[in-house]
Amino acid sequence: xxxxxxxxxxxxxxxxxxxxxxxxxxxxxxxxxxxxxxxxxxxxxxxxxxxxxxxxxxxxxxxxxxxxxxxxxxxxxxxxxxxxxxxxxxxxxxxxxxxxxxxxxxxxxxxxxxxx
Amino acid sequence: xxxxxxxxxxxxxxxxxxxxxxxxxxxxxxxxxxxxxxxxxxxxxxxxxxxxxxxxxxxxxxxxxxxxxxxxxxxxxxxxxxxxxxxxxxxxxxxxxxxxxxxxxxxxxxxxx
Numbered sequence: 001x002x003x004x005x006x007x008x009x010x011x012x013x014x015x016x017x018x019x020x021x022x023x024x025x026x027x028x029x030x031x032x033x034x035x036x037x038x039x040x041x042x043x044x045x046x047x048x049x050x051x052x053x054x055x056x057x058x059x060x061x062x063x064x065x066x067x068x069x070x071x072x073x074x075x076x077x078x079x080x081x082x083x084x085x086x087x088x089x090x091x092x093x094x095x096x097x098x099x100x101x102x103x104x105x106x107x108x109x110x111x112x113x114x115x116x
Numbered sequence: 117x118x119x120x121x122x123x124x125x126x127x128x129x130x131x132x133x134x135x136x137x138x139x140x141x142x143x144x145x146x147x148x149x150x151x152x153x154x155x156x157x158x159x160x161x162x163x164x165x166x167x168x169x170x171x172x173x174x175x176x177x178x179x180x181x182x183x184x185x186x187x188x189x190x191x192x193x194x195x196x197x198x199x200x201x202x203x204x205x206x207x208x209x210x211x212x213x214x215x216x217x218x219x220x221x222x223x224x225x226x227x228x229x
Contacts, residue, residue, distance in 0.1 A: 003159070031215060042120070042206050042219030043160070056216055091160070101213045102148040102167035107160040 002026065004108035006092050012114045018080035021111045025073070025094030031055070032069055033105060034077050035091040043091055049075065082115045089113070118143050120207050120220035128226045129197055137192040137223050139181075139207035146212035149190040151181055152219075155203045163205070166190065167212075177201070202227045 005024040013019050025032050031050050035043035046065065048055040051072040060067070064083070069075040079086055089110040095103040123138045141147065151163040164175025171183040181192045190207060204224050208217040 033215075040221065042208075042221050043217075044219070045216055048216060093160075095215055101211060101215060102165065103215050104162045104165065105215070105217070107152075109159055 004092055004094055004106055006090075006108040006111055008111055009109060010112050010114075012116065013082055014116050015084055016081040018078065019082055019113065020076050020078045021090050021092075021113075023075045023077070023092030023108060025075070025092070026096075026106055029094035029096050029106070030072075031095045031097070031103070032075050033091075033093040033095075034067055034075070035093065037089040037091055037110070039088070046077070079113075082113075084115050087113055087115045118209070118218050120209050120218050122205075122207055122220035122223050124223045125221070126224045126226075128228070131199055131227055131229050132196050133227075135192070135194040135197045135201070135225070137205055137207075137225070139190045139192065139220060141188050141190065141207075141209040141218075143188075143209050143211070143218070148210045148212060149181075149183055150208040150210070150217065151175065151179070151190075151192050152206045152208060153203050154206070155200075160206070163192070197225075197227045199227050199229050201225060 034046045037043045046060045047057040047067045049069040067077045091110045092108045093105040119142045121140045148167040150165045153163045154160045166173045166183045174180045206222045207220040210217045
């Protein structure tokens with residue numbers, strides 16, 4: 001079974017530029033998550049999709065971050081414009097069921113973003 | 117506020133030593149609890165989880181964790197660590213009817229032969 005795929009793996013940009021990350025979840029997984037992991041911290045949920053609808057985006061900085069999940073499969077996360085404090089690893093995860101609690105989340109390799 | 121505290125930021129052990137990593141949480145209501153692990157160069161993956169039943173949970177690679185509700189704790193244990201257990205360990209908490217997880221800051225474990 002293929003895992004969660006993410007691209008690119010690394011990205012270096014200057015502040016005020018825009019950047020986009022892509023995630024392909026495990027086939028058949030209904031729920032998709034984007035996390036931000038700043039160095040020395042644990043992952044922080046940015047947004048959770050259930051199929052192609054948003055379940056939780058309470059911690060997404062909506063003035064600069066946006067995300068979509070087309071047709072309930074792939075997802076993109078965009079930052080525009082980027083700030084220095086956005087430097088982090090962006091993790092995508094997916095889980096099989098729909099908001100049932102206790103579901104195992106399967107993580108991708110992450111995209112390491114450096115904003116200069 | 118919902119939060120997870122992992123008191124040990126960096127643990128160094130010799131092979132065959134016993135391991136206990138602390139995890140305390142603050143969360144209203146019934147919880148699900150998780151330990152995830154990230155081996156060097158690999159993805160985060162589930163080590164074990166508790167969502168109901170026996171508070172002593174067994175996971176992969178000989179790890180176990182005990183949910184003590186009165187102490188809001190979910191400590192991870194292994195009686196004898198191996199060099200291959202070198203990794204970063206994250207404790208996480210979620211609500212009974214939600215998949216949103218709150219992660220701790222992680223504990224870096226180094227095991228020397």
